[in-house]
Structures are given as C-alpha cells and as structure tokens.
Amino acid sequence: MTATLAGCGGSGGSGDVTLKLVAADYGTSDANKSDKYWDGVARSFEASHPGIKVEVTVYPWTDVDRKVAEMVKAGDAPDIAQIGAYADYAKAGKLYSADQMLSIPVQANFLPKLADAGRVDRIQYGLPFVASTRLLFYNKKLFGQAGLPAPQTWSDIAGDAAALKQRGVTYPFALPLGQEESQAETLMWMLSGGGSYTDDVGSYDIDSEENVKTFTWLKSNLVDKGLVGPVAPGKLNRAKAFEAFTKGQVGMLNGHPTLMEEAERKGIDVGMVPLPGETGPTEGSMGVADWIMGFKENGHRAEIGKFFDFMFSDKNVIEFADTYDMLPVTDSASASMEDNPDFKPLHQFLTTLPEAEFYPFGKTSWAQASESIKENIGKAVESGANPETVLAKIAREATAAEAAE
Template structure:
C-alpha cells in the first residue's frame, strides 16, 4: 500500500519511564545477561520509490530519537521492499529468528499461532485508545487487538476534469451517472471511459469498492463471509450489463487489466474515470492531469462508506522483549512521528490526534477528502487467517464475473464456497 503513518502517544507511563533503568529493562524484558542492554530488531516495509525517499531514512531517524531517550535499548533497523518483506518475515519466524517488531502487510496468521503480543501487553492505554475505531476493529483477531494500524489510505472516484469538461459532464453521483458519463466519454474518443482493473494485481480491492457501493461487502453483520449475497450479485450484474457489456471499460478486458496499468493510463490522460488513492492523485497532477474526486457513486447516490486500506505493526514474543517493544511503539506512535511518515508518502494517519492535526492543516488540503472518508471506511477482513486464500481466489476469478455472457452468481458462488471452506479451516 505504501504511504502514511501516524504516531502520537504521549509520554511513557510510569512503567515505561522505568525503561531508563537498563537493569530493570533486562530483568523485565529479557535483555543480554549481565549487560543490561537490549537490542530490538525492527523489520519494516519500504514505501519509497528510490534511495532518496527510502523508508530506511525515516526509521533510522525514529530509532535514533528513541535511543537518545532510552539509552538501554538499541534498535536494529532492516527495511525491505514490499515485494520481499512479508515473505522474509515469514521465513524469519519459521526459522525461529523472528524480529521483535515488524511493520508489514498481514498479522492474523502470527496472532492465531500465538506468536504476537497483544496491544494490552505492550502499549500504553492512551496509545491504543488513539487508534481510529475502524482500524482498531480491523486489527483484531477473536476480539483482541494484535495488528496495530501503521498507515492507512482510502479510495475515491477520480475523474479527468479536462475530459469531463470537453464532454460537458458533471461529476457522477450514481451508477446511472457513471454509465451515461462513460458513454459520452466514449463518443468523444476517450480510450478508457471507465477503467475497471479486475486483473490479479489488486482485484480484491477494486471488488470491495464496488460491493460497498452496492450496499454489500465481503462479510455479513456478524463477520462471516457473504460473498455471493443478493446485493453483491446485483452489483456484478450491473457492471457486466452497463459498463463492460456496453464497451465502456476500454480496450483491455477488466479481468486482464492490472491496477498499475490503469493508473498509468490515467496519468497519461487516457482514462475518464477510475477508483484512485492519494499517490495516484499526485502522480497524475505531476503529469498535468487535473483530477476531480468524489465518493464512489452508488446505485442511488454516493456510497456512505469508503473502502479503507491499512498496513500493520506487530510485536513478536520470541525474544521476550515485551516492555522494550511497548516503549518503542509508544514512541513511534507520537503525533510527530505519525505525521512525518504520512506527509512523506501522502498517506493518512491512523490515530485520532494526528488525523485532527492533519485535518486543520491547510498544507494537507488535498488529503482532506480521503481523511474524511477514513473513520467510516470498511477494510478487508484482515483479522481472518483465511483472508489470504480468499483474496487469492478473488484475484483469479472475479474478472470473469463481468465478462459479457458471464454468470456473476455462479462465479461469486465459487468464490464464496472457497471462502467458507477456508474459514472452516481457521
């Protein structure tokens, strides 16, 4: 996902303040015998695009600041690309060499296996209470918070203002608007009137946005998978009949269109509408594309809740450094740190106090619409260990549900059956 982080979590409580006493640290946290010093191994994902904005610079700065305040604790920072970081951490854990802290894309498997500390075991109460509720909910397994939200993002419908002006169009508010606007854009020769990337790269996210706009989703009110619900089937029938079937999604079939290619076409001025995030907004405007943004239109009006995305921080039990991990996490979630990361990568803070600070800062005005959507956002079911399997099934099959002549009910039913089986195996 790559973008934002938040940190505001006051000064350390009395228990954490005791961390200044290295002898106490080693006794409580399992430091090196005799030395009183503890080294925490931190493995984090790189949100940067090159050496000049690598996340390693950010984490090195946080580590340095923390070490000055806690002379008995050292932070060993390793930053890996998103292509490698989840796999590398999994291999470390399997080899019995887990990091103390990981900032990666998934936490549920480790939580279910009993390898993670809970938030209650590590964080100050005010740190935990500062996380946005929707993100806290998404970080829980069986009602207990293990995955600490690190950075977040939401999605809005993007449209090319120049192409809309040329076609005499206003911003869409409903599905019917999307269909009629896309037809007008096609008549003007726009390559991708509505880019619908349901290829394997990020199909699970694009799918969730549409399900939410049709008053559906991946799960029901009690958190069980409900992928082939009547609402979800109706949504994909609409996409099949009113966008794809009418030739309004461009020259590449949605099932073969990856998000990166759709985004690339948008920044090149070839797309009328698509679902986007803050990074795409910056990339498009840097190339001279003026971007309009509205909440994703629904069947009868704007969708009330956006899709949210988050990445996660977690503390591993293996080395027994519970208190030291807690001290570092409380420090990392200070407003100053959270906002610095969010600002650098155009992401959204995960804490209430940092979000409030960003909301009142005019320099972040371009992010305010995304920020406003975050509290009511719906995230994928990250707390299910089955989600990785289900997500993979969606990526492989969902594109065929919108192909002309397809049977969305049958395809959603296949995915739903896989989800039920995967959930039963949790």
C-alpha cells in the same frame, strides 16, 4: 536488496537490549526509500531510551511478508514487524496483544475502525501503521469538454462513460480487475451496491444478493457496452490503469491519494467524489491498512512497548503519512492534519477514513480468500459469464479456507 539501520551508541553493558525491526519499503525510488524514516525514528528513540537499541532491516513489499514468515519459521522472529497481515501470527500465539505493549493513551488513540480491524477473537494484536481510503477520480478536462458534471450514481457513471467513449476517450471507465489488487476494486464496488465481503456478524457473504446485483450491473452496463477500454477488466492491473490516468487516457477510475499526487504532477486536473452508488453517493468508503506488531519470541515486551509509544507520536505518524501520501492511523494525528492547510489535498480522504470499511484482516482465511478473488473476479464480467456463478465459486473457496483453520 536490504538495508540494515543499526542505531548508533556505545557497546553498552549487559542490560542493553537490541530490538530487531523488519519493515516494508514504501519508496518509489532511491530518493524516498523508507530506510531514511526508520533511521530517524530509531536514532531519536535511542537518544531518549538509553539501554535500548533498534536494528532495522527494510525489505521491498514484494519480499517482506515472505522474509518475516521465514524468520518466524526458523525460530528467529523479529521483535517488531511492519508488514501486510498479522492474523496468522496472532492465531498461532506468537504476538503480544496491544494492551500488553502500549500505554493506555496510545492504545486509545487509534481510529476505532482501525483498532477493530486489528482484532482477532476481540483482542487487538495488529497495530495499524498507515492507512488510505478510496474516492472516484475523474479527469476534469475530459468531463468539461463533454459538458458532464461529476458522477453521483451508477447511472451517471454509465451515461458519462458512454459520452466519453463517443469523444474517443481510451478508457471511459477503467476497471482494473486483474490479479494485482482486484480485491480492492471488488470491495469498492460491493460497498457501492450495499454489500461487502462479510455480513453483520463477520461471516463471509461474497455471493450475497447485493454483490451479485452489483457485478451483474457492471457487466451489463459498462463491460458489455464497451465502456471500460481496450483491455479486458480481468487483464487490467491497477498500476496500468493508474498509469493511463496520469497520461489523460482515462475518464474515471477509483483511486487513492498517491495517484492524486502523481496525476497532478503530470498535469492532470483531477476531480474527486465519493464512490457513486446505485441511487447516490456511497456513505462508506473502502479503507486499506498496513500493520505493525510485536513478537513474543525474544521476550522484549516492555522495550517493544516503549518503542511503539514513541513511534506513534503525532510527529512520527504525520511524517510517514506525509512522505508517502498516506493517511494517519491515530485520532490526534488525523485531527492535526485536518487543521493544517498544507494537507488540504488529503482532507477529502481523511474525512472518509473514520467510517471506512476494511478487508476482514482478522480472519486467517482472508489471505486465501483474497487470492481467490484476485484469480477469479475478472471472470465475473467476461462476455457470456454469469456473475453469480463466479461469486459463488469465490464464496465456496473462502468458506472452505475458514473451515480448514
């Protein structure tokens, strides 16, 4: 299903420009589909920019990246696409850079870590659209019944999980390393062990000593001891783990703002702390971002820039973030949300965003590397497995994908 939102207005003269915008649907039901947001933005923009119309097509997340790829391949690229990745299009020379489109104040307003994550060869092509970070969630009721304080270290996690298992908790620690989004769970654990997907100069470092140590600990202290629940981590998808948490069946798991809202709606008393590390709370958090970009094909650089300058106003940025329990991508909108008590539930996530670490979005090889992680990382913690061997295989595939660019 697609929904096309054509801006209203007269037929206009020959000077009129129609911007084609393709966007992803963040809605979870008919009531909160993203069409409504884009319709409001498009019509408001048109009212203040006569001569520019905006035609928006909204696709489900399952289809949007493929649809845009097909349009680009057919020589019918949209002017603007709001999707999951930008690097391939940037490398192929199909995108305008940020400084070719945006006014200086708007470009300077992105959170620096997000602006950096939007760069290819040091030039920003990906404009961050929306973001989220992760914290460790725990069920306060289950922890209270077991007399446990909030975990701060890996050993706390192991000890608390053992105590919860003794009390019959189904998933003492839910560890979703299934194919749905295990690249996120993997990065969170890597960061908590002092590692990451890349090293200080941006080269893949997936089988680093720190990462091997982290997954060896996970296997030995949580999985081998039966503390991760009835489903093997490699078979457990994030959605299933989150659903179990909202039913009160999970003691601890890594979560994001949308889960917080859903769990509280279901009556779960949610505790949240920074990701525990080997010796204390992890200093950085994992961040996730989605992207919006301007394509060169139709030559509408100036009009695209005007639309982006309008779209990245605090009002529009906050409205979208608020609707979908996400985080804003600009300094001014973040500051505004932090000052507003209505957004208090998100404040803990907002605090972690400026120092969050993101996937290596600027690598065109990241899509392949991510697929390898999703396919293989669950095997690293299987009974009898060697985490180092599995991480080395993923590392080889990522490096080969990069070499083939």
